[in-house]
Amino acid sequence: MTFKQLEAFFWVVQAGGFAQAATRLHTTQSAVSKRIQELESLFDTALFDRSMRSARLTEKGEEMFMQAKRLLDQRDATVELLQRPEVLERHVRIGVTELTAMTWLPRLVGAIEANFPRVIIEPRVDASVMLRDKLLDDEVDLMIVPEMFNDQRFVSKRVGVVEHALMCKPGLVGRRRRLRTDDLTAHRLLTQDDRSGTGQLYNRWLRSIGVKTANTVFSNSLVALIGLTVSGMGISYLPRKCLAPMVDSGALEVLNVSPALPSAPYAAVCRGDRQSGLVASIARLAQEHCDFGRIFQTQ
Structure with a gap:
């Protein structure tokens, strides 16, 4: 055999x-x-x-x-x-959400290749819930997602935190940049559904502050949400730091809402019964290279 x-x-x-x-x-x-x-x-x-x-x-x-x-x-x-790291041969499947793919994933892959030259990285980009299912089905070895899964089957290591802000097309809500929570119900909300870890976090937050609206557009594509927000379709929660250039250029406007949006912590997550020294090393590299501050980062 x-x-x-x-x-x-x-x-x-x-x-x-x-x-x-x-x-x-x-x-x-x-x-x-x-x-x-x-x-x-x-x-x-x-x-x-x-x-x-x-x-x-x-x-x-x-x-x-x-x-x-x-x-x-x-x-x-x-x-x-x-085996020594430089001669270890493996295929490692890493599941990430769209925000990680748009920001620091290339830097992470570069760091893995530098530390483990013969390891082949196979990225998978999907919504958080879909990645959770892939992890449970052994279709990915590690996922980097918002910390939303309180599951005893997983081992989690925090890698970073994303600050979001409510944004819209400049002038959409008039001259008022500071809104009360009940003001949000007068506008169309652009949001992710509960397949997204970020969607779960902020949809839960909206419900907790009493914001209920039937005028909602759902999309689990971050690029689509940004595009719809820039076009004036409604208000959305978007990552503040990496979209700062769009705010500075006048394509987007940041709204001040009280209470403020909670931050979104991200974690590298693997299965507890599949723990691997290599995967643990990759999770540590993710901690070192996590940077949600800029989009389209190069290695």
Whole structure:
């Protein structure tokens, strides 16, 4: 029995099919099928129920999957322990939200490549809830998201804090730059829904101060929210520091609202049962390089 056979079996199950496993392992579907057949021949038992159209495990296959997962985890832990950082070979999948992708993600990837030259980083950009699900499904190894998930299955390390402000097109609310909370109900709100960690935070804040409006536009695209706000569609909460140039140029106006918006802490999060020295090192690099102050940062 080889690790290649175990990897093929594991990823057919984990990724949901032979073609998906081949993509994940950077090989061909026929090579994956051959490794599975070798495993089944070795143990003289079927691991998949081939009467089904999908790759569904047999009872023995379920048991084998748990053993394969355990062995592969032990192999990875041993490799990380014994190999020097400069020769460690791994693919690490990092899930980030759009704001991180628009600001400091390139700097983080550059720092990882400098410290771990043979590690391949595979970024995934998505909403916080979608990244949480990917982390639970082993589709990402680490996610950098707003601190909104109080889940005992996760290990979290804070990397930074984002200050948001309510913004609009200059002149949209007249000459008043200071608003009471009930003034917000007279305007269309541009917001993210609860698939976004930031959306959860600020939608909860709006409810806590009694702001209820049916005139709301939802979008989980930060770029779209910025565009809609600049065009005068309504008021939105946007990251203050990285959009300061747009405020200075007159494209956006910052509104003062009492009470002020809470800040949004961000964290690097991994699964507690998948802890890895490499992933922990990447989380520390995220702490060192986190910078939400500028958009489109280069390495």
